[in-house]
Amino acid sequence: MINYKLLTPGPLTTTDTVKKEMLVDHCTWDSDYKQITQQIRAELLDLAHVSPDEYTCVLMQGSGTFGVESAITSSVGKTGKLLILSNGAYGERQEDICKHAGLNYRIQHFHYNEIPDAETVKAILDEDPNITHVSMVHSETTSGILNDIESIAYVVKPAGKVFIVDAMSSFCGVEIPVAEWGIDFIISSANKCIQGVPGFSFIICRLDELMKCEGKAVSLSLDLYDQWKGMFDGKWRFTSPTHVVLAFAKALEEMKQEGGIPARNRRYTENNRLLITEMEKLGYKTYIDAAHQGPVITTFFYPETANYTFKEMYEFIKARGYAIYPGKVTEAETFRIGNIGEIYQEDIEKLISIYREFLASKTEKP
Numbered sequence: 001m002i003n004y005k006l007l008t009p010g011p012l013t014t015t016d017t018v019k020k021e022m023l024v025d026h027c028t029w030d031s032d033y034k035q036i037t038q039q040i041r042a043e044l045l046d047l048a049h050v051s052p053d054e055y056t057c058v059l060m061q062g063s064g065t066f067g068v069e070s071a072i073t074s075s076v077g078k079t080g081k082l083l084i085l086s087n088g089a090y091g092e093r094q095e096d097i098c099k100h101a102g103l104n105y106r107i108q109h110f111h112y113n114e115i116p117d118a119e120t121v122k123a124i125l126d127e128d129p130n131i132t133h134v135s136m137v138h139s140e141t142t143s144g145i146l147n148d149i150e151s152i153a154y155v156v157k158p159a160g161k162v163f164i165v166d167a168m169s170s171f172c173g174v175e176i177p178v179a180e181w182g183i184d185f186i187i188s189s190a191n192k193c194i195q196g197v198p199g200f201s202f203i204i205c206r207l208d209e210l211m212k213c214e215g216k217a218v219s220l221s222l223d224l225y226d227q228w229k230g231m232f233d234g235k236w237r238f239t240s241p242t243h244v245v246l247a248f249a250k251a252l253e254e255m256k257q258e259g260g261i262p263a264r265n266r267r268y269t270e271n272n273r274l275l276i277t278e279m280e281k282l283g284y285k286t287y288i289d290a291a292h293q294g295p296v297i298t299t300f301f302y303p304e305t306a307n308y309t310f311k312e313m314y315e316f317i318k319a320r321g322y323a324i325y326p327g328k329v330t331e332a333e334t335f336r337i338g339n340i341g342e343i344y345q346e347d348i349e350k351l352i353s354i355y356r357e358f359l360a361s362k363t364e365k366p
């Protein structure tokens with residue numbers, strides 16, 4: 001058995017009890033199973049602070065990107081124009097989605113360590129009336145920055161545009177009042193802050209905007225409208241990832257037992273602060289400043305004076321029980337440490353002691 005915990009932003013470490021749910025081969029046509037799906041959909045609406053009169057939740061097979069691609073391609077379609085606000089690789093991936101689907105889009109780049117600002121967005125919307133939709137990432141896992149979707153919503157909604165948010169690594173790790181902020185489509189997946197296993201994504205959709213998606217999709221399997229129509233009684237349109245669904249139902253139950261979103265946010269935030277404080281004592285600096293650092297993953301500069309490679313550091317830590325992550329920002333040498341998933345204070349403390357041991361082994365004279 002592999003014996004390490006994941007300090008990566010997905011896949012991430014899950015509980016044994018969540019994994020055990022997958023030992024059953026569940027049938028899908030009967031009411032038991034459809035009931036599980038319906039229950040999951042209803043709970044996700046509650047977690048998003050929306051009412052079923054105004055919103056619905058669609059589950060979509062595949063990883064998180066499948067959900068983002070489904071929402072963008074089904075709602076923008078061939079007739080709309082999407083403004084993408086990007087400050088990381090997941091924003092850039094939305095551009096890639098548009099290119100593949102042949103959608104009309106415009107991308108506004110922001111530096112990876114800066115958040116998209118409302119004034120810039122307002123100016124673009126004033127200047128380009130063809131824009132119908134605006135999309136952005138909430139927690140940019142590329143760097144760990146937490147974008148301010150609320151301030152952007154306040155310029156997107158008065159302008160009458162559809163607002164799409166990739167909240168993959170923030171949904172349930174951070175409170176998001178979806179209805180209050182007027183978000184029309186918000187996407188996350190089974191294997192991020194809810195701590196299920198990978199295999200499906202979910203899209204919380206404002207019903208009146210979802211209705212407008214009929215016939216717009218450019219892909220059969222990612223057609224959000226058809227997936228929703230097919231799922232009305234809890235039946236999945238194509239083969240359901242049954243094991244993943246059972247594990248996810250358990251993960252939701254465990255999140256409730258922990259104390260819901262507030263408790264999860266507290267655990268992630270406290271572990272993240274502890275990690276940063278202790279890493280700074282060891283001489284590592286963060287790429288994102290404290291004001292914008294999100295609670296799930298941290299990018300650290302790779303020290304210029306280091307007499308070791310990332311691979312050496314990674315192997316040393318992995319042999320002692322933890323897998324960390326390479327950096328993804330383009331202009332600097334960095335690495336990342338995630339604290340999303342079944343990770344506790346003792347794990348952070350253990351990681352820090354492994355770092356101390358590693359750094360000591362590098363300063364000893366041979």
Ligand SMILES: *Cc1c(COP(=O)(O)O)cnc(C)c1O
Nearest residue numbers: 010063064065090139141168169
């Ligand atoms: C994890 C993640 C995704 C989805 O990635 P997949 O590899 O397709 O699951 C999308 N956006 C963000 C911000 C993410 O963190």
